[in-house]
Each structure stands twice: as C-alpha cells, then as structure tokens.
Amino acid sequence: MLTTRMQSVLKRPFELRSRCRGTLQQPPVNCLRTKARSFRHPHYFRVISHAARHDAIVGDLAANASSGVFMGSSSMEETQRRAFVMQDTCSFLASDLKLLFEKGEITESRYASNIAFEDPISKYDSRDGYVFNIRLLRTLFDIAFDLHSIAVTGPDCITARWTMHMRPGLLPWRPNLTITGRTVYRVDPRSGVILSHTDYWDALKRNTFLSLEGVVHVLRMVTQLQLTPAVETPKYTVLRKFKEYEIRRYEPYLVAEVPMTHGSGPASGSGFSELAGYLFGGNAVGLELQMTTPVLTRVEAAQRNESVAMQFVMERRYPDVSSLPAPSNPRIATRRQEGGFAAALTFPGWPLDFEVVRAERQLRDLLLRDGLLPAPAPAPGYLLARYNDPGTPPALRRNEVLIQLEGFKWPPEEGQE
Known part of the structure; x- marks a missing residue:
C-alpha cells in the first residue's frame, strides 16, 4: 500500500497523452491497487504482470523522482519511496514463500x-x-x-x-x-x-x-519412535514448538462422552467399553462408526486429578451434533468441542496415574515459566490424550497432556517473541 503522502503526490494532475487518440486523459485513480498493477509514466501507460512488476515499479519510481513528479528529492519523499519498496517486497515474499518448497x-x-x-x-x-x-x-x-x-x-x-x-x-x-x-x-x-x-x-x-x-x-x-495411527484425529496447527512442549490451535470437533466412575484416576479406563459399544452399533440406527484417535480423558485438577469423563472423537463427516446417531446408552452424550489454543506435552509408555500427574505438573510449570498461565489463577483442568491401541509396545505409544490456553494471542506482537 502507498503511504498517504505518496498517494497525495501521485494523485496530483499531470497530463497523460493518449497514443490512440490525440486527447489528454487523467490517469486512473486505482491503477496501483490491482494484482496486475498499472503504473503511470509521463509518456506511456502499461500493465505490469505480477511476476515482473517489482523491477518496473522501482525503475519508474526513480524516473518519476528525477523528472519532478515527487517534487524534489527531500528526505521525506525518499523515506516514502523506500517504504513503498519494502511493502512491495513483503507482498512478494508472502506469495513466494507459500510455493518455495513446492517448486x-x-x-x-x-x-x-x-x-x-x-x-x-x-x-x-x-x-x-x-x-x-x-x-x-x-x-x-x-x-x-x-x-x-x-x-x-x-x-x-x-x-x-x-x-x-x-x-x-x-x-x-x-x-x-x-x-x-x-x-x-x-x-x-x-x-x-x-x-x-x-x-x-x-x-x-x-x-x-x-x-x-x-x-x-x-x-x-x-529418533522419536512414538506412532500415531493412520485414522482420523482432531485437526490442529502447531504454532510454536519448544524443546519440551508445543502450542497448537485446534479446530472444533465432535465427541461422544461418558461420565467416569467416581474416584477414577487420570489414567483410568472407566467408560471405554460403553463408548466402544456406541461406535459398534449401540445407537438409534444400529450404525457402526469408524474408530478415531485419540481417546480423551477429561481431568479436573481442582479435584485432586480425578477423572471426570472419557471422550471418543467423532468422524469429521458429521458436521454437527444433530447429525450423529443418537446413543442407545442414556449415560452417553454427544457434544461439540470448540477447539482453541492448547499446550501439549508428549510422553511414551503405558500412562500410569503418577506419570500423567507428573507430566501435567511439568507442563504447567513450563507454562508458568514462559508466562502463558497466570500464576494466581486456580489450576485449570486438563486432557489426557491416548493415541494407540492396547497392542502397541510401550516405547512406541504416544500420550499427551493438554492444557487449554485462555487469552493466548496469535500471532505474537513484535517484541513479544
């Protein structure tokens, strides 16, 4: 985009002689704002393609400056010209970077x-x-x-x-x-x-x-050996990966959820068989649903790491909760998870209760260290995500603790890296 000062200079009337007719025309106001940009010159009018526009724009800017279109060579005008060149280069990189590794x-x-x-x-x-x-x-x-x-x-x-x-x-x-x-x-x-x-x-x-x-x-x-099964999983984008954990942005997804037995630890399997029954035809239409990953356990940290509910992620072919087959088991509910920002810490093995608690505390300490969790706030709950079937060896298993990040801003402001 041109700066306000440069736009005011470029919009000052000057005569553009038409080669087609012997008439005088005013240059079009928006000729610098389209993808295939048109650039004005005292003697001709031309359309510059996206690939070649940079050299022509910079050359014409220099020519116009020397011929008086920029009303002299003051430091203000030179600063504006350079700002325009920098913005054009930024636009070029934005398009070029997306294809760099494809081409x-x-x-x-x-x-x-x-x-x-x-x-x-x-x-x-x-x-x-x-x-x-x-x-x-x-x-x-x-x-x-x-x-x-x-x-x-x-x-x-x-x-x-x-x-x-x-x-x-x-x-x-x-x-x-x-x-x-x-x-x-x-x-x-x-x-x-x-x-x-x-x-x-x-x-x-x-x-x-x-x-x-x-x-x-x-x-x-x-050398990491953890395996992720080739089945559907909630979509997310890794925004920042640190040495110990990463920050993700999740898209919304649907889950089937069942309450867990009171007093269940974070690694408990309570509720798994009920949810599996729902997938294998225990619903109003007797439809078998595809298995997805991970199996999620919702844990309330305020209740001494007591598990509250187990969740199965639903297939993405179901756009909303109303499109899912109704569970036959009245204890099972279907609902939408809104997604958002979450921090994730990955660890292998068969997750025992003490290992899950240790991973959650490690992640929480890291987030406090990095200023991503407010220290005075009550400890929020978290999710345990287990990705693998029971037959996967412990060294190859992928487990994660996820803590939702309230108030996280993306992208970070300059100086807040």
Whole structure:
C-alpha cells in the first residue's frame, strides 16, 4: 500500500497523452491497487504482470523522482519511496514463500547474488548455496510449510513467522520433524533486493551457526519412535514448538462422552467399553462408526486429578451434533468441542496415574515459566490424550497432556517473541 503522502503526490494532475487518440486523459485513480498493477509514466501507460512488476515499479519510481513528479528529492519523499519498496517486497515474499518448497525455485532477480543465509545448523553465502539448500531439503524430506504472518518490521527488515513439518522419506518409522520459528530478511530498501535470510527456531536458546543445541534437537526428533495411527484425529496447527512442549490451535470437533466412575484416576479406563459399544452399533440406527484417535480423558485438577469423563472423537463427516446417531446408552452424550489454543506435552509408555500427574505438573510449570498461565489463577483442568491401541509396545505409544490456553494471542506482537 502507498503511504498517504505518496498517494497525495501521485494523485496530483499531470497530463497523460493518449497514443490512440490525440486527447489528454487523467490517469486512473486505482491503477496501483490491482494484482496486475498499472503504473503511470509521463509518456506511456502499461500493465505490469505480477511476476515482473517489482523491477518496473522501482525503475519508474526513480524516473518519476528525477523528472519532478515527487517534487524534489527531500528526505521525506525518499523515506516514502523506500517504504513503498519494502511493502512491495513483503507482498512478494508472502506469495513466494507459500510455493518455495513446492517448486524448489526462487525468483533470482529478487535475491542478491551473495545473499547470506543462516539457521542453527546450516550456512551459505551465495544465491547458488541458498537454492541448493532448498532443493536438498525437498530431496530428503516431504515438506509442509505454513506461513503464519509476514510484515515489514524495520526500515530494511521483514519478519516472517512459520511452521515447517518434515518427514524423511528414507527412514522406515517416518518421524515427523516439526520446527517453528521466525525469519528475518534484510532488504535493500532502494531496490527491494533481499540481502540476507536468518532463521531463529523457537526451540533453541542459541540460534547462531553452528548450534550444538540445534543439532541435538533435530536428532531427538529424528529418533522419536512414538506412532500415531493412520485414522482420523482432531485437526490442529502447531504454532510454536519448544524443546519440551508445543502450542497448537485446534479446530472444533465432535465427541461422544461418558461420565467416569467416581474416584477414577487420570489414567483410568472407566467408560471405554460403553463408548466402544456406541461406535459398534449401540445407537438409534444400529450404525457402526469408524474408530478415531485419540481417546480423551477429561481431568479436573481442582479435584485432586480425578477423572471426570472419557471422550471418543467423532468422524469429521458429521458436521454437527444433530447429525450423529443418537446413543442407545442414556449415560452417553454427544457434544461439540470448540477447539482453541492448547499446550501439549508428549510422553511414551503405558500412562500410569503418577506419570500423567507428573507430566501435567511439568507442563504447567513450563507454562508458568514462559508466562502463558497466570500464576494466581486456580489450576485449570486438563486432557489426557491416548493415541494407540492396547497392542502397541510401550516405547512406541504416544500420550499427551493438554492444557487449554485462555487469552493466548496469535500471532505474537513484535517484541513479544
């Protein structure tokens, strides 16, 4: 977007001679606001495609400035011109980053030949090295890249926040490597050429190359053995992954829920057989429903970690509670979970009561340390999520403790990283 000052300057009347007719025309007001942008020049009118618009815009801005359209070369006008170039570069990156790992290519004219790239475990100082790194990652991993936000954060700085999921194709257990963080781009504000790209991972305290902490973090993810069954599970996005836990944003989902026996511990299996009966035809229409994951146990921390209810997640093909078959068992209720933000801590094994309580306390302490839970507030309840069937060996089992985060803001404001 143009600044208010630049818009007022560009809107001042000047004559544009039509090549088709010998008449004088006023330039269109919105010619800089469409995806295929039109840019005005004292002698011609042209439409610039999305791929080529940057070089033409920057060149025309310089030409107009020298010919007097910007009414001189004061520092205010130069600042406005640079702000426009930075915003255009930010828009370019927003579209380019979403396809970067799909194409394995970059728009070379937008990157300096000696671009400096650095993350905790790799470093390059050329455009060829930059492209090589992208192609190497595409070769070794199946990559899903989520861009959460991108903005101009300084006179020559653009900051992006993202999540990257990588699955190595050569490892039979197919671990999921999840890295979240932010990228700081340094840009030449005169030309919009990207000069450097520096990644900072949320999980690390030391992000400079070569970070031993970063190497250990990657190896830990590669060697994780917990299995997640290939069945439906509630949809969520990992927003921030730290060394010990991660923050997720859940979409709403439906559950069937049954109260648990009074005094049940957090790892109790009370209620499982009743919910299984509902799935296997114990409903008003005798319909067998598909098994999903995880099995959820709702625990009230205020009641000394006593389990309140067990929940089965329902298939996503049911859009709302009214579309689910009514349970034959009057103790079973169906309801909608609204989703939202939650912190999750993962641990393996057969979860015994004391292990669940220990994991919950560890997660709560971490959230208090990081300022994500208010210390004076009463301890909220939590969910225990168990993903695997009884036949899965303990070392391969995936269990999680989840605590809902009230008042969590996303994306974080600048300076609140």
